[in-house]
Every structure is written in structure tokens, then in C-alpha cells.
Amino acid sequence: MPLPPEDRHLSPRTGWTRAHWEAVADDLLTAVRPYASPAHALINLPGTRPSWSGRRSDGLEGYARTFLPAALRIAGAGGADPHGLLERYADGLDAGTRTPTSERDMADGDRESWPLITDRGQAMVEAASIAFALRLTRPWLWDRLDSGVRERVGRWLTGALHHAPNDNNWWLFPLSVGGFLAEAGIEEKDARAAVRQGLEKIDQWYLGHGWYTDGRPRAFDHYNGWALHLYPVLHAHLAGDKAVLAQYGSRLASHIAGYAHTFGADGAPIHQGRSLTYRFAATSSLWAGALTGHTPLPPGATRRLASGALRYFLDRGAVDENGLLTLGWHGPEPRLIQPYSGPASPYWAGSGFLGLLLSPEDPVWTDREELAPVETGDTVLALPQPGWLVQSTAADGLVRLHNHGSDDQPADHVQPDNPHYARLAHSTATGPTHEGTADNHLALLVGGEPTERGRIHPLGAGPGWAASTWRPHAAGHELPGVTVTSLTVAHGPDEVRLHLVTGAEPGTEVRHGGWAVAGTTVEAGPGAVARADGRLTSELIGLHGFTTAGTVPVPGGTAYGIEAALPVLTGALPEGTALLACAARLTAATSPSPLTDLGLTARPGAPCHLGVRWTDGSIWEIRIDTGTVSVTPLN
Numbered sequence: 001m002p003l004p005p006e007d008r009h010l011s012p013r014t015g016w017t018r019a020h021w022e023a024v025a026d027d028l029l030t031a032v033r034p035y036a037s038p039a040h041a042l043i044n045l046p047g048t049r050p051s052w053s054g055r056r057s058d059g060l061e062g063y064a065r066t067f068l069p070a071a072l073r074i075a076g077a078g079g080a081d082p083h084g085l086l087e088r089y090a091d092g093l094d095a096g097t098r099t100p101t102s103e104r105d106m107a108d109g110d111r112e113s114w115p116l117i118t119d120r121g122q123a124m125v126e127a128a129s130i131a132f133a134l135r136l137t138r139p140w141l142w143d144r145l146d147s148g149v150r151e152r153v154g155r156w157l158t159g160a161l162h163h164a165p166n167d168n169n170w171w172l173f174p175l176s177v178g179g180f181l182a183e184a185g186i187e188e189k190d191a192r193a194a195v196r197q198g199l200e201k202i203d204q205w206y207l208g209h210g211w212y213t214d215g216r217p218r219a220f221d222h223y224n225g226w227a228l229h230l231y232p233v234l235h236a237h238l239a240g241d242k243a244v245l246a247q248y249g250s251r252l253a254s255h256i257a258g259y260a261h262t263f264g265a266d267g268a269p270i271h272q273g274r275s276l277t278y279r280f281a282a283t284s285s286l287w288a289g290a291l292t293g294h295t296p297l298p299p300g301a302t303r304r305l306a307s308g309a310l311r312y313f314l315d316r317g318a319v320d321e322n323g324l325l326t327l328g329w330h331g332p333e334p335r336l337i338q339p340y341s342g343p344a345s346p347y348w349a350g351s352g353f354l355g356l357l358l359s360p361e362d363p364v365w366t367d368r369e370e371l372a373p374v375e376t377g378d379t380v381l382a383l384p385q386p387g388w389l390v391q392s393t394a395a396d397g398l399v400r401l402h403n404h405g406s407d408d409q410p411a412d413h414v415q416p417d418n419p420h421y422a423r424l425a426h427s428t429a430t431g432p433t434h435e436g437t438a439d440n441h442l443a444l445l446v447g448g449e450p451t452e453r454g455r456i457h458p459l460g461a462g463p464g465w466a467a468s469t470w471r472p473h474a475a476g477h478e479l480p481g482v483t484v485t486s487l488t489v490a491h492g493p494d495e496v497r498l499h500l501v502t503g504a505e506p507g508t509e510v511r512h513g514g515w516a517v518a519g520t521t522v523e524a525g526p527g528a529v530a531r532a533d534g535r536l537t538s539e540l541i542g543l544h545g546f547t548t549a550g551t552v553p554v555p556g557g558t559a560y561g562i563e564a565a566l567p568v569l570t571g572a573l574p575e576g577t578a579l580l581a582c583a584a585r586l587t588a589a590t591s592p593s594p595l596t597d598l599g600l601t602a603r604p605g606a607p608c609h610l611g612v613r614w615t616d617g618s619i620w621e622i623r624i625d626t627g628t629v630s631v632t633p634l635n
Contacts, residue, residue, distance in 0.1 A: 002027075011369045014267070016307040018356070018365045024310065025073045025353050029085060031323030032066050032347075039095035040088045041112035045324060047343030053115075053122040058342030060114045063092050064126035064133075069350030071133035076356030079140045086141050089133070093145065097152040117159030120166050122340065127160045128176035128231070135180045135238050136357075142184070154186040161190045168215030169223050171201040172231040179235040195235065199244070202228055210255025211385035218456060220386035220406040221273025221421070225285030226351055229255055233288050234354075249294030256289045257296045258383050260305060261373045261390050264428030265397020267308030271559065272401060272426035274408070274418075276336050277327050277345060279318055280309045280352040287354035290364045299363035300370035306355060308372065318346075325349060329559040335434045336559060374399055380464050380490045387458035389466035391490040396588035399428045402488040402495070404468035405458040414473060417452040424488065424497065427586060429536055430515050431559035437552055439516040439566055442484065442499050442580065444573075445509040446474040454478065464620070465489045465631040479504070487629045489622065491614045493587045494598060496543070499580040500608060502626050506575040513568050514540035515586040518561025522551040526596050527583075528567030536588050540567035543600040545580035547571045577626075579604045 003023050006015030036043050043062025050058050070085045096114040117123045134142050134153075142150065160177040175198030181191035205213045205228075212228040213219050229252045236245035262270045269282040283306040289295025290302045297305075317331040325346035326332045337345075358364050373379065374392040381390040387405015392398065408421040419432035425440040426432070433439045443450030451472035459467040467487040471478045481503035489496045497512070514528065515538035523529040527541030528549040542549060546569040554564035569582055583598045599613040607625035614620070623630045 009368075011303070011307065013304050013369045013371070013375075014307040014311055016311060018360055020307070021310070021353065021356060022073065024314065025069055025356070026083065027323055028319075028325065028347075028350075029066060029070055029073070030083065031319075032062065033088075035062065036088065036092075037095075037112045039112050040092040041094075041096035041114065042092075043344060045343035047327070051122070051342035051345070052339045053342070057115050057122045058344060060096070060123060060126050061342050062344035062347070063089075063096065064129040065344055065347035065350055067092075067133040068129040069347070069353045071136040072350070072353045072356050074140065075136040076358070081140070086137060090141055090145060090149075093153050094149045097149070097156045114156065117156070117163055119164040120170075121163070124160050124163065124165055124170065124173045127157055128173035131157060131177040131180040132234065135183065138183075150184075154181065154184065157181060158187050158190070161187060161194045166215070168219070169202075169227040171198045172227055174198060176231055176235060179239055183239070199232060199248075202232065206251065207385040209383075209385050210251055210253070210258065211383070216408060217411050218387075218406055218458075219408045219421075220388070221408075222269065222275070222278070222282050223273070224255060225259060226278060226281040226348070229285045230288050230351060230354075233292055233294070237292050245292060245294075249292050252285060252289050252292070253294040253296055256285060258381060258390070259285065260297055260301070261379060261381050261392060262399055262401065262428075263305050263309060263372060263374065264399050265308075265372060265374050266428070267305075267310070267312030268428040269309060270399060270401050270426055270428055271329070271420075271431050272403075272406075273420055274338055275341070275345075275348070276329055276420070277341060278348040279313045279325070279329070279346065280306075281349045282352070283309045284351040284354050287352070287358075290362075291354060291357055298367070298370055300367040301372065303355075303364050303367075304369040305372050306352070307369075310352065329431070333559045335556075378492055382461035382463060382466060384461045387456070387461055387466060387468060389461055389464075389488060389490060391495070393493045393587070393589070395493075398586060398588060400490075400495070400586055401426045402466050402490065403456075404461065404466040404486065404488065405456060407453070407456040409455045414454050414476075416476070417454070422453045422456075424486065425495075425515070427515065429560070429588070430517060430538075430586065433513070433516050433554045433558060433564070433566060435555040437511065437513050437554075437566055437568055439513045441513050442486070443511045444472050444474075444479070444482070444501075444504060445511060446479065449474065450511060451479065459485070459627065459629055462631065464491060464633070465629070467629040469627055483626055485624060485626050485629070487622070487624055487631075489612060489620060489631055491618060491620070492616060493585055493589065493592060494595065494615060495584045496598070496600070496612050497582050497584060498610070498622070498624055500624050500626060501573060501578040501580065504573050504578065506573060508573045509570065510545075510573060510580060511568060511570050512540070512546065512580070512582055513566050514538050514584050516554050516558055516564050516566040517586075518558050518564040520563065520565035522565055528569065530565035530567055532561075536586070538567055539583075539585040539595050540569055541583045541595055541598075542569045542571070543581040543583055544602050545571050545573075545578060546582060577604070577606055577608075579608050581610070
């Protein structure tokens with residue numbers, strides 16, 4: 001897509017300005033026009049498979065998820081609409097609500113009516129985007145619609161007030177619809193009740209310091225930013241509700257204080273969680289903070305992070321030859337896609353254009369870019385609520401997330417591990433393996449098959465450390481009496497991973513994967529080493545309890561490349577309580593200190609006492625027992 005010239009004076013890190021954001025929005029919206037139905041109520045993007053909601057629902061999704069960035073673009077320009085977007089979306093409102101019906105009853109002719117909003121139906125999701133878009137463009141669209149169209153659109157939207165959402169961030173969709181309907185004077189009592197109920201629901205999931213669970217007990221991911229913070233804050237901003245904005249805006253500011261550290265210097269968000277195909281929607285909470293004044297970031301840092309993320313994806317093939325966002329990460333990646341995702345699902349990324357609501361004269365657009373947190377120095381930041389330890393290094397701009405708290409497991413049973421949640425670590429430069437040996441995972445081999453991590457029980461996170469306990473699962477069931485206490489300690493670019501295994505059969509084989517890097521060559525070394533195109537290096541060295549080291553290919557690669565390699569350690573458990581320890585490193589630094597300079601002293605037992613000597617000479621004292629840990633830097 002053609003873009004304006006870079007401005008390296010105003011934006012020394014990314015080169016991008018508001019004009020680039022406007023141009024990208026225009027190009028994305030122009031590219032979907034050929035796929036609109038005759039009356040513009042459905043946008044049916046090409047795709048090899050529909051979502052589980054069906055193609056008619058997918059067409060509604062295409063309409064709704066492009067309507068929101070169109071509304072942000074137009075509202076940010078004070079109603080200017082040189083591309084005639086509002087007329088097309090107005091036509092769609094008319095045609096989509098003429099004969100609301102269910103997918104089952106829909107004929108295969110040229111009818112364009114939208115599916116009704118039902119209990120836990122996809123139309124409820126899309127109704128929220130339509131409602132926000134109508135609020136944003138009200139003077140130029142809603143207020144000029146024929147009264148009959150307004151009545152039909154209002155009637156269709158009210159379905160969100162009277163049907164049950166899924167018990168997670170979906171409670172914010174009736175809230176979003178209710179906010180618009182209350183302002184429009186449609187079923188005001190029920191509309192305001194939907195807003196109140198949505199806020200009450202997410203309050204139950206708020207753990208403090210800016211972090212919500214997403215309905216399930218330990219579900220933490222990007223939905224914290226692009227739904228659980230964005231929707232209530234944007235609603236309060238548009239409604240002018242100062243009390244609600246103060247409460248939820250302060251939560252947003254707390255969230256951004258930690259979340260800003262999870263973007264790499266190249267702009268990449270952490271590759272963790274579901275719906276990753278929404279890509280630069282990861283910036284929406286940053287923009288929401290700047291828009292409402294609830295952010296700890298200076299204006300230039302907000303734009304640097306957001307522009308970096310947008311560039312990251314566009315520079316790496318997120319848009320295909322037809323100008324369409326693909327289902328994937330860089331380019332198409334089927335293994336990232338959830339069953340609910342249709343061809344237009346990636347356009348939830350449109351919420352990333354929220355910054356266009358800020359005036360062109362706002363400091364976010366006029367101040368010079370400032371450094372991203374990852375560029376200001378090496379950081380190891382504990383986020384106790386999600387049970388995460390965020391480790392970043394300025395020399396290579398990488399961010400690693402050590403996970404001791406997010407598993408996405410439901411409350412009433414344990415499902416198979418999801419690679420995007422259950423791993424010990426995720427990063428801005430690597431994706432999880434989906435076949436073969438699991439990356440960043442300790443497995444006991446039972447009958448030759450690796451165990452899964454199952455439900456994660458966080459023990460806490462503090463300066464330089466995070467820990468958890470878990471009960472390995474084999475064939476869907478816990479191993480009787482077996483408990484693993486895991487601790488990650490991080491310092492500079494290096495990590496030490498410690499596992500105390502109790503209750504397992506002596507002689508049980510164990511396997512530990514490191515970081516899987518794409519486009520790799522395997523190198524000889526004292527441990528297991530893989531290097532990505534001479535740039536990104538993954539190392540894994542056994543320190544205690546492991547006997548062999550090697551590197552294995554990753555079948556099908558990862559989201560970062562079709563070829564990848566994974567360092568792996570193996571060993572066998574002794575009788576009694578077993579200590580397993582290894583050192584890991586993911587780095588793109590040109591001349592890092594040898595990882596072999598890291599040392600470990602261990603006095604196994606109950607509890608186990610250890611000393612870690614980092615490559616810079618720092619010494620930490622560690623005590624680990626079943627279900628308890630302590631970490632003390634000595635110098």
C-alpha cells in the first residue's frame with residue numbers, strides 16, 4: 001500500500017505519523033469494498049472456511065468490524081468522508097435489518113438481512129462494534145437516517161439486551177449496545193441495566209493493578225486490553241460519565257504501566273493467548289489511555305509503541321496482495337485460528353485506530369517519539385496478578401514473558417494444554433510449537449507420552465522471579481500424588497528454570513524444551529543451541545538433573561517461520577524429591593557473555609537450597625520446597 005514519506009525527525013524510531021495511520025485505515029477500508037453485498041449489509045471476504053457461526057454471520061462480521069475503523073476514521077476527521085463510507089454503511093443498516101431472521105431459515109438468494117441476536121450468538125459480538133460505530137458517527141449518520149431505518153436498527157440491537165452472553169468479556173457487548181441505545185432513547189431502562197450489569201460482572205473478575213481474568217479463573221491475555229479495559233473506558237468517555245471513567249480509567253492506567261513493557265523494540269506484541277489474529281488491536285488500550293488521560297506514558301511513547309506495532313505487522317505480510325488482513329500473525333497461519341474466527345475476524349484490529357479520535361494537534365501526534373520501555377534499559381518486571389514475569393533487554397529489543405499464572409482452564413474441569421497459554425514462557429520473537437516436542441515446557445514421559453501442565457496454581461511473583469505449582473496430566477488425568485513446583489528467576493538476558501518434582505516414580509524420564517526459533521541452524525555447544533538466520537539464538541543448558549542435551553526440528557515450524565528448531569534437555573528422576581534445573585537464553589545480542597559462565601550450587605532436599613551466580617557475577621540465594629519459594633539477591 002502506498003504510504004506518505006517517513007518523518008524521522010518527528011518519529012525517529014518508526015518514521016510514522018498520523019498521516020500514515022490515516023492512509024493505512026483508508027487502504028484497509030478501500031480493499032474490502034469489492035466484497036460487499038449489493039446493498040452493503042454483508043462483507044463476505046474470501047476464505048477457505050467459514051467460522052462455526054456460518055457464512056451469513058461471517059458477512060455480518062465483515063460489515064461490523066470494518067464499520068468501527070471507518071467510524072473512527074470519520075469521527076477523527078470531524079465528519080469528513082471523502083470516500084463515501086457513511087453512505088455505504090447506512091445502506092447496510094437499512095438492508096441488514098429489513099427482515100431479521102435466523103441463519104437456519106436464511107435462503108441462499110440475494111437477501112442480506114442479518115442473523116438475529118441470540119443467546120451466546122456471534123451477532124451479539126458484532127452488535128457491539130456497530131453500536132460503537134453509531135455512537136461515534138451519530139451526527140453524520142444516525143441522526144440523518146430515515147426514522148423507519150432507525151426503528152429497525154434499534155429493534156435489532158435490542159436483542160443484545162435480552163439474550164445471554166458467554167460468561168467472559170462478552171458481558172461487555174450488551175454494555176456497548178446499551179450505551180448507544182440509552183443515548184438514542186431506545187428501551188432506556190433495559191439499556192442502562194445492561195451497562196450496569198456489564199460493569200458489575202467484570203468487577204467480579206478484577207484482581208487489582210490493572211488485571212482482569214477473562215471469566216475463567218486464570219485466563220490472562222490481550223483481551224485485558226482490547227476488551228476488558230477498552231469497552232468500559234470508551235463507553236464512559238463517549239457517555240461523558242466522569243465517575244465511571246475515573247474508576248475504570250484508573251484501572252486502565254495501572255494496566256498500561258505493566259503492559260507497555262510487553263512490546264518489543266520492533267513493535268511486536270507478546271505472542272500469547274487467543275485471537276492473536278487481531279494483531280495491532282493490542283494497541284487499543286494504549287490509545288484509550290491517551291484519549292481519556294488515564295495513562296502513565298508520555299505522549300511520544302504512546303505513539304512510538306502504537307506505530308511500532310502497526311508497522312511490525314504491515315512490514316511482515318499481514319496484508320495480502322488484495323490489501324486484506326489475513327487470518328494469521330505475519331501472514332496466514334491456520335494454527336492460530338479459533339473455530340469462532342471467520343475471514344473478517346482480523347478486522348477487530350480496527351480498534352487499533354482509536355488514536356485517530358485524538359485531535360491532530362494533540363501531543364500524541366505532535367510530540368517527538370520517545371523510547372519504548374524495552375529501549376530504556378534491561379528490565380525484569382513482576383506482574384503478580386496474572387502470575388507473570390516480564391523480562392526485556394535493550395541490546396536486542398526482545399521481551400520474554402515467563403508464565404506462572406495463565407492457563408485459560410475452565411473452573412469445573414481441566415482441558416488439554418493450549419500452547420498459547422500453558423507454556424512456561426512466551427516472547428515477542430517466538431511462537432509455541434504445535435506438533436512434536438513442546439517448547440518451554442517440562443514433561444514427564446508416561447508410557448512414552450509427555451505429560452501436560454494442566455491447571456497452574458501461582459505462588460507469586462516478585463523482583464526477578466515468578467513461581468507456580470501444577471499437577472502433571474497424562475491422558476487427561478492427573479498423575480496420582482505428583483506435584484511440580486516451578487520457579488523462574490531472570491536477570492539481564494538470562495533465565496534459570498527450577499522444578500521440584502515430588503511423588504513421581506523413580507526412573508521416570510523427563511524432557512524440557514527451550515525457546516523454539518524459526519529459520520534455524522543448529523550449533524555445537526555445551527548445551528543445546530539453535531540460531532535463527534544468524535540473528536536470534538536459543539540456548540538451553542542443564543544445571544542439575546538433566547543428562548543429555550540436543551536440538552530437534554519443529555514439525556511445521558511456528559508462526560514465525562515454516563522451519564524451526566528447539567533445544568531440548570532430557571534426564572530421569574531419582575528416588576524421592578527430584579530437583580531439575582536448567583539455564584535458558586533467548587537473545588539477538590551480537591556478543592553475549594557465554595551462558596556457561598552462569599553457575600549453580602545445589603543442596604537438594606526438603607527444602608532445597610540453591611545459589612545462582614549470574615554471568616555478570618551477581619549471586620542469588622534460592623530456597624524451594626513443595627508449594628513455597630524464596631529468592632534473595634546477595635549482591
